[in-house]
Amino acid sequence: MDARIAAVLNRLEERSKHEQQELAELNSKGARFVREAAGRFMLDVGPDVGRLLNSLTRSLGARQVVEIGGSTGYSTLWFAEAVRSTGGRVITFEIDTEKVKQMRQNLTEAGLLEHVEIIAEDASLHLLKMTGPFDLVLIDHWKDIYVRDFDLAWPKVRRGGIVVADNILIPEATREQMKAYQAHVQKAPGARSFTLPLGQGIEITQRID
Ligand SMILES: C[S@@+](CC[C@H](N)C(=O)[O-])C[C@H]1O[C@@H](n2cnc3c(N)ncnc32)[C@H](O)[C@@H]1O
Structure with a gap:
């Protein structure tokens, strides 16, 4: 991996490690x-x-990646590094303007800003208007609106495309909401869905119709 990208990812991983204890206490x-x-x-x-x-x-050859909840750009960087090869782009939604500033700075330092469109607004307002097709969607914002925004994105996901949702198993505090999300996506038209115990638990929902 490009040294500039690796350096930003390492710095953010160090920051995240320091945040974990306080987060666990709050959770x-x-x-x-x-x-x-x-x-x-x-x-x-x-x-x-x-x-x-x-x-x-990379495997999907994704050209249109949509990220709902970009924060300071950690997951955005992983996507952006890959769309550089597929010739695609990442559209990321983040409502917190201070985080948007940090994300822009991180992407600039990594040399990846040109591959990302940052939309500093509520994702749902735009998801309604977007045309798709989406190859890959990450849902990683507030847990009580996962279902709402899945429903907005799903009709625009192409056949074979994937929606990944984070925090399915951890934290315990939002587990009930995540169970409702899992039940919902498993019934979505044309969907095959499964839970992977990776990181904080992810739900992978693929369009197979
Ligand atoms: C869990 S963090 C995202 C972490 C990020 N994916 C990463 O890996 O670094 C969730 C983010 O979603 C943002 N958010 C919450 N509701 C949103 C909405 N309706 N539209 C866009 N962003 C939202 C929050 O401000 C927060 O920064």
């Missing part, structure tokens, strides 16, 4: 406490899921 009090302090945390997918997202992008 043990309840999801609301993490949400209130969310602006301070990366809340990233972690290196294993990051690598998987990169591989999926």
